[in-house]
Amino acid sequence: MENIVLDQTSDQPDQDLSAIVGEIAAEGLQKQSFHRLSYEAYSAVNGSDKLRSLVSDWGVVAGSIPSTADAGAILGYFQMILGDLDAAQATLESNSGSDWGSYWLCRVLLEKKMPGEALAIAKKFQGGSPASVDFAYLAVEALLQSTNIDEARSILDSLKTGQSESSQFAYASGRCSEKDGDYREAIDFYHRATSLDEENYDAYFRLGYLLGFHATEEEEQSGLALEYYEKCLQARPINTNVVMNLGILYEDCERYHDAIQCFQAVLKHHPNHTRAKLFLDDAVASTTMFYDKEQEKKADRQSQVLRIPVSDFELSVRSRNCLHKMNIDTLGDLIMRTEQELLAYKNFGETSLTEIKEMLVQKKLRLGQGLDELDSEPLSPRNPLEASADPQVLDTPIDLLNLSVRSRRCMERLNVRLVRDLINKTEVELMSAKNFGMTSLTEIKQQLNEQGLSLRG
Structure with a gap:
């Protein structure tokens, strides 16, 4: 999980973050306690640097927290939102006997794409824990990550009686529909989730993502995808994927300077973020290409x-x-x-x-x-690999590949629906698509290489 905090200014006096952590812990940890902790840690007067300093001197902070288990859960949570998943896992595994330590351990395992391990913990706490409902939703997420949609829906059915009117239930239902390929139904569920809880930023993120690909004409013209991604900027901390996807959408709308600001914000907090570096270069290049009249004259009319x-x-x-x-x-x-x-x-x-x-x-x-x-004209030759490759692999929908938002949007423009369509494209054909640069080409080639395939020569 990579997060950033946007530049902010505040007239508030400096606050003692460790004292705030102690106060929140003394009230007894609930799920909302962790939301408060993240807002305080990423407030205008604090930020990631202060949080890192707090974590590095955790022995002093832990002394002000009555429960050792709570101290471990909070430390693991902070390590997770700072993006140090390995450290978070180690900390939370040593506190796996506590409800909230186990809850955030599940979250870390899901971030690390370890759904089997997360599911085992979620099921252990699903029955007898005061947070059993939260663990049930974690089990749903783990099952969906394992593409076990039927069992995920079965757990949701068991939650209907007490949860059907909750934002969390609507969001989980949307995730099931999305995994099932029913994107319009998923969008409806996510809309419901945000109407029930205006701070369900996970739902706003999924709305922004899906509407980038599956918007109706009216939704596209009204710029809803941009609106929902911008809504996610109110979260603390802000997920890096939100800022990256927002930058890509800005670039798609030819708002290159806004896109540049997004990629620069990511690089400020994650200087080695490879995709942000490459996308920033592409966006900067687009600003000069846009005004290059000589280049336009040379283009085929x-x-x-x-x-x-x-x-x-x-x-x-x-x-x-x-x-x-x-x-x-x-x-x-x-x-x-x-x-x-x-x-x-x-x-x-x-x-x-x-x-x-x-x-x-x-x-x-x-x-x-x-x-x-x-x-x-003579027909374009087919890729020779098509004859020997596994038909099931060739008929895999592009949506199922782990592609970035930019690459997926380019596939939509080129009407590339299946892997079969993709391997019959050349590098030149892909590079002709709007906003498809070397970054996207490298990503596509890597994905195909993992399947033993390549683009047409």
């Missing part, structure tokens, strides 16, 4: 026309919705379809067809033109 989004034209709501659902984003996508294909789509009639054809005439294009050009 026809290619520029084909990349024009269909959303740039004044179309009826019905036509726009149909094109969106058919994954037709640009004029280049549109000329690859025939009149018959469009008319065969639900709710797409002659009126919409006439509207589309008139739009294409403005750019001296027509339906089916791309297919005609393909017929007149």
Whole structure:
């Protein structure tokens, strides 16, 4: 878990963080106690440097905490939010007899992608602990990380009676739907989670992530993904993934200077963050490329026309919705379809067809033109690996690969849905996509290499 704290200024006098920790511990630890601890640790007058100093001198702090188990749970929690997962695991394992020590140990294990170990602990405390409900939700997360969706849903069903109106239940339900591939249902659950608890930042993060890929036309135009990521900036500490994804979305909207600020904020707290370094270089390069008129003159004019989004034209709501659902984003996508294909789509009639054809005439294009050009040219060769690779691997949806937000958005633009589609792309084809740089190319090649595959030469 990597976190950052944004630059803040405050007129408040310096506070003794160790005294605050002692006060909170003296009240008896609850789940909210840890939220208070993180807010105090990352407040305007404290921050990660003071927290690290506190952790390094923990022997003094622990003396002010009545319970040794509570002191261990708090130390492990602080190590976790500082990103030192190995130290946190070691600390919390030595305090695994306490409820909250075990709870945060589960969290650490999930962060380290060790769902089996996390599940074993969660099940142990699921019945007799005062925090049994919290451990039940941890069990759901562990099962989903292991792709055991049915058992995860079974635990949620057992929680329905007392939890169905809680934000936590709505969030967990959304996670199940998301893992099941029902993204619209997941989005609805996450909306419900945030309506029940305006500080459910996990739900805001999932909303921002999913709406980056599965937004309706109206949601995309209203910039909801950006709005939800920006909402996550109110959390303390702020998850680094929030800032990284926000920077990528800013860049996608050509707000390059905002993107640069995001990547710089990550690097301030994590100077060796490889992706932030590379994305910062890409964003800085984009600011110069955007104003390079000479480069624009050299670009192929026809290619520029084909990349024009269909959303740039004044179309009826019905036509726009149909094109969106058919994954037709640009004029280049549109000329690859025939009149018959469009008319065969639900709710797409002659009126919409006439509207589309008139739009294409403005750019001296027509339906089916791309297919005609393909017929007149030799077909692109297929990747030889396609013949010998495991068909199950080739038919794996791109969504199931562990790709960054930027790479996944580029795959959407290129209409790459399966691994099979991906291996039949060349490096040049991928690099032609908007905002697809060397960072994304390296990531894609690494993912394919792990499967014994590669891009088409």
